[in-house]
Amino acid sequence: MVTHPLVTAFEKITRVRLPEHPVIRYETVCVLGGSIAGLLAARVLADHARTVVIVERDPMDADGNPRAGVPQGHQVHGIGPAGLQLLEQWFPGLTEDARSLGATLVGPDGIITYVDSTRQLQSGTTSLLVCSRPLLESRIRRRVLALAPVRTLKAQATGLDFHGERVTAVRYTTDEGPGTLAADLVVDAMGRAGRLPDWLEQAGYERPRLERMRTGMQYATALFERTGRHLTDPEQTAAQFTLPSGPGGLAVALAQPVENRQWLIGITCYAEGNPPQTVEDFRALCEKLPGPFAEAAMGTVTREPAHFHQADSRRRDFTSLSRFPYRLISIGDAVASMNAAYGQGMTSAALQASCLSDHLNRNPDPDAPADAFFAAQAMVVDALWSFSAGADQARQDAIDGVEVPPEIRQARAARQQLAQAALVDETVNEALKAVAFGLAHPLTLTDPALLDRAAAVNRRAAEPS
Ligand SMILES: Cc1cc2nc3c(=O)[nH]c(=O)nc-3n(C[C@H](O)[C@H](O)[C@H](O)COP(=O)(O)OP(=O)(O)OC[C@H]3O[C@@H](n4cnc5c(N)ncnc54)[C@H](O)[C@@H]3O)c2cc1C
Numbered sequence: 001m002v003t004h005p006l007v008t009a010f011e012k013i014t015r016v017r018l019p020e021h022p023v024i025r026y027e028t029v030c031v032l033g034g035s036i037a038g039l040l041a042a043r044v045l046a047d048h049a050r051t052v053v054i055v056e057r058d059p060m061d062a063d064g065n066p067r068a069g070v071p072q073g074h075q076v077h078g079i080g081p082a083g084l085q086l087l088e089q090w091f092p093g094l095t096e097d098a099r100s101l102g103a104t105l106v107g108p109d110g111i112i113t114y115v116d117s118t119r120q121l122q123s124g125t126t127s128l129l130v131c132s133r134p135l136l137e138s139r140i141r142r143r144v145l146a147l148a149p150v151r152t153l154k155a156q157a158t159g160l161d162f163h164g165e166r167v168t169a170v171r172y173t174t175d176e177g178p179g180t181l182a183a184d185l186v187v188d189a190m191g192r193a194g195r196l197p198d199w200l201e202q203a204g205y206e207r208p209r210l211e212r213m214r215t216g217m218q219y220a221t222a223l224f225e226r227t228g229r230h231l232t233d234p235e236q237t238a239a240q241f242t243l244p245s246g247p248g249g250l251a252v253a254l255a256q257p258v259e260n261r262q263w264l265i266g267i268t269c270y271a272e273g274n275p276p277q278t279v280e281d282f283r284a285l286c287e288k289l290p291g292p293f294a295e296a297a298m299g300t301v302t303r304e305p306a307h308f309h310q311a312d313s314r315r316r317d318f319t320s321l322s323r324f325p326y327r328l329i330s331i332g333d334a335v336a337s338m339n340a341a342y343g344q345g346m347t348s349a350a351l352q353a354s355c356l357s358d359h360l361n362r363n364p365d366p367d368a369p370a371d372a373f374f375a376a377q378a379m380v381v382d383a384l385w386s387f388s389a390g391a392d393q394a395r396q397d398a399i400d401g402v403e404v405p406p407e408i409r410q411a412r413a414a415r416q417q418l419a420q421a422a423l424v425d426e427t428v429n430e431a432l433k434a435v436a437f438g439l440a441h442p443l444t445l446t447d448p449a450l451l452d453r454a455a456a457v458n459r460r461a462a463e464p465s
């Protein structure tokens with residue numbers, strides 16, 4: 001067992017409870033962006049503010065439809081167990097609510113994973129809630145908008161007003177023209193393309209340092225009618241490929257049983273890959289995949305393929321700025337937008353909102369920079385980033401033939417050892433999944449007993465039978 005303080009701190013964030021006796025700290029809080037991160041921040045803040053205004057450029061009444069402000073909403077969006085556990089705490093009954101609209105709760109028996117066409121041992125107690133992104137977002141949105149303090153403003157946020165070292169208001173434009181909204185706290189949840197760094201710079205502050213990890217990921221998703229045994233016996237199937245085994249540069253393929261009796265098939269390719277463009281391409285690729293892919297893609301098409309490209313994973317460092325205004329925080333993809341193939345984004349937003357809840361429960365001084373919040377958030381983001389961007393960097397280094405220092409080489413070899421053993425060993429599989437799903441800190445994977453076990457499992461597997 002690893003007893004590092006980061007392991008404990010991370011685990012605590014996965015389990016922060018809402019306050020039993022909330023204290024109102026703010027008159028008006030303004031959340032910029034009404035997507036997953038903004039909605040979850042609003043949920044947490046509704047316990048601490050008389051009014052929470054969500055400023056969102058898209059209509060916020062749209063029910064379960066893809067929208068312009070979230071172009072990735074057409075693609076596969078699975079929520080991991082760490083995120084779902086927090087959602088259920090904040091919105092009791094959300095899972096059942098989504099299920100009543102056709103979402104599927106896939107239990108451990110139904111979660112099937114292939115790694116390079118080898119079927120992984122099925123194990124554990126984890127269930128996954130599977131539905132389209134618009135359905136999940138709309139169920140969260142309904143719950144948040146039903147909270148008494150929450151209001152919405154359909155507007156494009158255009159800047160901030162400052163007085164001394166504090167943020168005092170948000171500037172925006174609507175169809176009627178520009179306006180200003182005074183706020184005691186502003187939360188930036190405008191996603192990875194949000195303009196907060198520009199606004200900070202214009203006001204004489206440093207821009208948060210931006211770190212980028214080139215990935216060039218390409219996504220294609222289509223929907224097909226789901227029939228036969230898959231109506232009563234739904235399973236979520238994932239096929240993952242390591243370089244260079246995936247057909248057509250494929251990294252991950254997912255078949256998810258979503259609402260309206262559909263299969264959602266999501267294909268993720270590396271930059272050099274060749275994602276399917278047409279339904280025929282989808283079917284041809286799915287023919288080469290294990291499990292139910294071929295059968296799923298044979299159903300009637302209910303939505304043509306939609307495509308998305310993301311050049312890089314990126315994160316912004318809010319912890320090393322020499323000056324930062326009070327009464328301002330940033331959350332969600334605005335802080336870290338990771339390779340979507342790992343399905344971490346919404347869990348990251350939930351864990352960051354949990355950091356905010358923890359921070360507010362500690363009675364912070366509002367007229368000081370929110371250093372403690374940003375430190376906790378960075379701890380969570382580091383953990384998720386090191387798992388996904390760490391693997392992407394290892395892949396890129398292998399392609400480029402980069403020599404890495406011995407300690408990095410060892411860490412990567414250990415991760416490979418674990419991934420290999422996870423195919424057949426329940427303990428290793430569970431430990432790896434806990435980190436992949438955001439339930440545990442990656443340092444838990446450095447446990448010598450776990451590594452010894454993985455090595456022994458792999459040695460046994462390599463022995464001639
Ligand atoms: C292809 C793809 C697949 C993904 N799959 C998964 C997955 O399987 N699982 C998972 O957990 N995550 C996934 N993600 C990540 C997930 O989409 C995000 O992490 C999640 O939406 C949280 O992001 P966010 O709320 O911070 O920002 P976004 O979702 O980007 O939302 C930003 C919001 O801010 C609004 N906005 C922006 N600027 C302004 C402005 N100036 N004024 C007013 N409003 C503004 C936008 O309209 C939008 O509503 C995926 C991402 C991509 C790209």
